[in-house]
Amino acid sequence: MKPVDVGEKIRFVLITGLSGAGKTEAIRCFEDLGFFCVDNLPPTFIPKFAELCLHSEGKISSIALVCDVRGREFFLNLMEALKTMESMGFQYEILFLEATDERLIRRFKETRRRHPLAEQGSISEGIKEERKLLEKFKGKADLIIDTTDLAPKELKEKIKEFFSKERDKNSILVSVVSFGFKYGIPMDADLVFDVRFLPNPHYVDSLRPLTGNDFSVKEYVWQWVITRQFFQRLRSFLKFLIPxxxxxxxxxxxxxxxxxxxxxxxxxxxxxxxxxxxEYNYQTTLEHRDILKN
Known part of the structure; x- marks a missing residue:
């Protein structure tokens, strides 16, 4: 296929990731955003499909495709299909969805569905094999979302914030996530800061049942010089790093x-x-992952 003059005519999003991580919910969100959506298109057909959309006279300008291991042998051709897209002049974005093994296993058991790679083996074995197959696509992803603790509404909000047509393509979405080390580090974290060295409100009887959203807890945390010194340095560091x-x-x-x-x-x-x-004018989301856990 010859290179085509794509320019900014087509926005092409590939949705992939682990089975049970929320791809069905994701494609519904893209439909709500006005994308033309196709679920489980064999990778071999992707370049031709993109070319057809290019010649739709502007009727199809935003495309979202789900492609995953349900395609069996066809899925193995996905990387070649993406290389063909690049040679044709098409730009694309990859949304990768993942979750912990424990949560994925629970979802499969709740829905009584069989993992596509575990016809003869256990769900955990299927997930392990799937992670290996998807590793290279995760490395190419523009956005990775860990859905382990996300409700469908929260997943939709994350997708909307990143892929909405109103969003400046040159901007960066900064997601701030609070978490407890006892529950594990967020899988999609780029930068992790450990604040366990700060005085702990947990050991104050009146503050233990409260959270960091309560004024008395905030007052306790900020009263210490070390907290203010740390945050001043964190603020300066991120002001330099994010640009x-x-x-x-x-x-x-x-x-x-x-x-x-x-x-x-x-x-x-x-x-x-x-x-x-x-205040720095970054598009920012905030999530308190473990605030309601004991």
Missing amino acids: CYVREGKTQLVIAIGCTGGKHRSVTISNELSNVLK
């Missing part, structure tokens, strides 16, 4: 702030960091 990511073409940055349980210190620091990033 570097933007210049390199990074479109999403996930900053994870962790304390022991993800309820007090990390929440307080994340709230303030989110406010600061908005």
Whole structure:
């Protein structure tokens, strides 16, 4: 196929990731955003399909395709299909969805569905094989979303924030996530900051049942000199670092702030960091992953 003059005529998004991670919910969100959506198109047909859309006289300008291991042997041709797209002049974005093995196994058991790669073996074996097959596509992804603790509504919001047509393509989406180390580091974190060295409100009886969203907890955390010194340095560091990511073409940055349980210190620091990033005019989202856990 000969290169075509694509320019900015077509926005092409490939949705892939682990089975059970939320691709069905994702494609519905893209439909709501006005994308022309196709689920499970064999990769061999993708370049020809993109070419057909290019000649639709502007009727189809935003495309979202789901492509995953359900395609069996056909899926193995996906990388070649993407290389063909590049040689034709098409630009594309990859949305990769993942979750922990434990959550994926639970979802398969709840829905009583069989994992596409576990016809003869266990679900965990299928997930392990699938992770290997998808590793190279995860490395090429423009946006990785860990759906382990996301409700469908929250997944839709993340997709909308990143892929909405109103979003400036040259901007970066900064996601701030508070978490508890006892529950594990967020899988999609780019930068992780450990605030367990700060004085812990958990050991104050009156503050233990509260969270970092409560004024008395915030007051306790910020009263310490070490907290203010740390945050001043964190603020300065990110003010320098984020523009570097933007210049390199990074479109999403996930900053994870962790304390022991993800309820007090990390929440307080994340709230303030989110406010600061908005002051810097970055599109910012805030999530307190473990705030409701015991």
